[in-house]
């Protein structure tokens with residue numbers, strides 16, 4: 018019995034180590050281990066196999082979405098000259114999973130119910146194509162994030178068009194992805210101008226850049242356009258503040 022428990026414990030330790038190694042590579046999707054009270058916080062159900070990367074094309078992706086995906090994915094293979102004659106690949110596709118929270122001990126996250134049921138808002142509908150289909154691409158050299166989004170029928174607001182709150186979610190996700198490149202952040206302010214409606218089923222491109230930094234603050238701007246860039250749907254500015262993730266997890 019004791020040996021059995023020991024095996025379970027060492028398996029768990031190994032899992033946490035693997036999760037941490039993974040999360041160091043993918044800061045967006047995980048939370049660093051900083052305090053003993055939040056001992057482990059990682060994203061992946063590693064012992065149960067590889068989680069499904071939901072940022073990859075599926076059968077519901079239309080031609081425009083596919084074309085954009087192929088374009089940005091091809092950029093992720095382009096090397097550029099970096100300092101000291103080294104090569105770098107500035108563009109990266111960010112993999113997408115359906116939850117950020119998987120293993121956490123301590124604080125409010127002791128609840129197994131919360132751990133097992135937490136889902137990332139933009140990935141919480143299982144039916145492919147029904148809501149948010151998207152992939153995010155980051156260029157860390159230029160401090161830029163581009164999201165390609167296909168918006169499904171469950172996101173209806175005005176008849177046949179996308180709900181403004183869903184558009185805000187899209188913008189928050191793309192700008193949040195960019196803001197969190199160097200650590201945990203929270204959206205403090207999101208200022209949106211809706212310029213033209215987005216039809217359900219359409220694909221849009223969401224481009225965001227860092228305009229300014231001031232201490233803990235990152236000011237980011239963003240625009241949502243048609244795939245060819247000719248139609249402006251939405252413009253936004255966002256303010257993100259870097260935070261101590263432990264404070265958030267412990268509900269302080």
Ligand SMILES: CCCCCCCCCC(=O)SCCNC(=O)CCNC(=O)[C@H](O)C(C)(C)COP(=O)(O)OP(=O)(O)OC[C@H]1O[C@@H](n2cnc3c(N)ncnc32)[C@H](O)[C@@H]1OP(=O)(O)O
Pocket residue numbers: 189190193194202203204205206234256258260
């Ligand atoms: C693919 C996966 C993508 C996942 C990414 C998705 C990203 C999603 C991100 C989110 O949606 S986060 C959820 C929505 N946001 C929140 O719930 C945030 C709620 N608000 C807070 O938790 C706090 O207000 C906040 C952490 C934002 C700031 O609290 P702090 O106590 O850390 O900061 P403080 O209030 O002391 O303010 C620090 C500075 O920021 C300024 N500030 C704070 N809030 C501001 C505001 N709203 N507008 C303008 N300035 C603001 C404030 O004036 C001050 O300026 P100065 O240093 O110059 O004096």
